[in-house]
Amino acid sequence: MTDSDNGKPLDETPPTDSAEAEAKAKEEAAAKAKAAKAKALAEAEAAKEPWERDPSTPSWEEVEDSLLVDSLRAAHADAVLSARSFAGDLVLEIDSQSIREVCRSLKEEHGYKLFVDSCGAHFDNREEKELEVVYILHNLETNDQVRLKVRVDVGVEVPSVAKVYAGANWAERETYDMYGIRFTDHPDMTRILLWEGFNGHPLLKDFPVEGIDTGAAIYPETYTDNAGPVAGTGTGWRPPAPPEEKTSQSAPESSGEES
Amino acid sequence: MDNVEANVLTTTYDKIFNWARRSAIWPMQFGLACCAIEMMAVLDPRHDMSRFGAEVMRGTPRQCDLMIVAGTVTEKMAPIVKRLWDQMPEPKWALAMGACATCGGPYRTYAVTQGVDRVIPVSVYVPGCPPRPEALLWGLMHLQRRIDRMSVSNLDDQGPMSPS
Numbered sequence: 001m002t003d004s005d006n007g008k009p010l011d012e013t014p015p016t017d018s019a020e021a022e023a024k025a026k027e028e029a030a031a032k033a034k035a036a037k038a039k040a041l042a043e044a045e046a047a048k049e050p051w052e053r054d055p056s057t058p059s060w061e062e063v064e065d066s067l068l069v070d071s072l073r074a075a076h077a078d079a080v081l082s083a084r085s086f087a088g089d090l091v092l093e094i095d096s097q098s099i100r101e102v103c104r105s106l107k108e109e110h111g112y113k114l115f116v117d118s119c120g121a122h123f124d125n126r127e128e129k130e131l132e133v134v135y136i137l138h139n140l141e142t143n144d145q146v147r148l149k150v151r152v153d154v155g156v157e158v159p160s161v162a163k164v165y166a167g168a169n170w171a172e173r174e175t176y177d178m179y180g181i182r183f184t185d186h187p188d189m190t191r192i193l194l195w196e197g198f199n200g201h202p203l204l205k206d207f208p209v210e211g212i213d214t215g216a217a218i219y220p221e222t223y224t225d226n227a228g229p230v231a232g233t234g235t236g237w238r239p240p241a242p243p244e245e246k247t248s249q250s251a252p253e254s255s256g257e258e259s
Numbered sequence: 260m261d262n263v264e265a266n267v268l269t270t271t272y273d274k275i276f277n278w279a280r281r282s283a284i285w286p287m288q289f290g291l292a293c294c295a296i297e298m299m300a301v302l303d304p305r306h307d308m309s310r311f312g313a314e315v316m317r318g319t320p321r322q323c324d325l326m327i328v329a330g331t332v333t334e335k336m337a338p339i340v341k342r343l344w345d346q347m348p349e350p351k352w353a354l355a356m357g358a359c360a361t362c363g364g365p366y367r368t369y370a371v372t373q374g375v376d377r378v379i380p381v382s383v384y385v386p387g388c389p390p391r392p393e394a395l396l397w398g399l400m401h402l403q404r405r406i407d408r409m410s411v412s413n414l415d416d417q418g419p420m421s422p423s
Contacts (some may be wrong), residue, residue, distance in 0.1 A: 187301055194370075195335060209371030 058087035100159040114138035115165035120179035124205040160186035178203040281406040287323040288316035292330025294357040294389040306392040322347040331359035344379040
């Protein structure tokens with residue numbers, strides 16, 4: 001009790017001074033906090049990616065001053081049909097017959113050693129060259145990516161780049177499976193996801209999603225006649241009705257219940 | 260001789276066989292898609308399939324009585340389902356769990372088998388997408404009721420049975 005009694009007056013002896021000092025300290029702290037807040041805001045603004053600071057829709061731009069494009073144009077005459085960029089990504093349209101040579105020089109001379117992916121695309125509203133093959137290549141040293149596009153007519157083969165990039169093997173098989181684009185000199189130009197004998201290429205725009213019924217059994221070696229799944233089963237097909245033996249079955253069933 | 264009455268049980272073949280079969284259904288540990296998650300939930304302490312004697316999931320079809328087709332059967336998976344079914348010893352039953360295994364579900368596409376009954380005979384269809392664990396338990400109890408109506412004198416009953 002005595003301690004607290006002694007302590008209290010000691011704290012309150014300079015009442016005016018301490019109040020002033022307190023107010024000053026408060027002001028200083030407030031100013032400090034304000035400055036810190038403003039600094040943090042500025043830092044956050046600076047750390048933002050360009051598209052966060054200016055979130056307008058990117059657009060296609062012609063690329064004029066790219067060393068890569070110039071060197072490709074010099075090495076492969078007429079191979080680069082157009083060079084554009086979209087949101088900072090370089091997109092080159094390549095003549096379909098020179099895609100392998102362009103890929104080879106990109107890999108061996110320009111350091112695009114990583115084959116990221118390749119896929120197809122179908123634009124059924126185009127007058128000609130409806131199909132497209134897209135290649136995405138990556139340079140691991142500069143962290144640059146380049147997108148190559150090849151446009152072809154239906155039924156035209158594209159040179160395979162599987163000899164240049166081993167990773168293109170399965171990607172090209174998938175492109176063939178889904179779009180029907182065949183690749184010349186591919187080591188194994190067969191379907192990869194769907195079974196052999198499947199009718200059509202499902203990612204073409206005119207392919208019915210439930211499949212095209214050929215009536216043929218998918219796995220004739222697994223099932224007997226008229227059994228098992230049928231290619232394009234979305235339409236029509238029903239398993240054959242089991243032989244009618246209802247009457248002979250029902251009698252023992254009921255006797256079993258009674259016993 | 261006094262112990263005879265306490266130790267001898269008289270019953271019928273059907274009753275004792277059906278009791279044994281329905282009380283120890285061993286399902287196959289075999290999931291194809293998200294329905295398998297619900298199938299796992301049925302095994303947990305809350306739903307507890309072992310109350311019905313069906314908790315012994317076997318890793319091989321050769322020790323199973325019941326194939327729970329839990330999930331989407333694709334056309335490429337269909338022959339494997341068929342092979343596993345053929346490897347199961349009789350008597351055996353198939354339970355189509357969920358919309359996909361029943362009829363293809365939302366996937367009316369070129370890649371999906373429109374119902375596992377195109378490949379194997381199905382005894383019980385459990386609706387749902389995915390079915391609640393309670394629904395799978397309902398399917399199991401339904402199957403048990405059907406097994407109870409089987410008769411050793413008619414082995415044809417082991418196939419898909421008429422609706423009860």
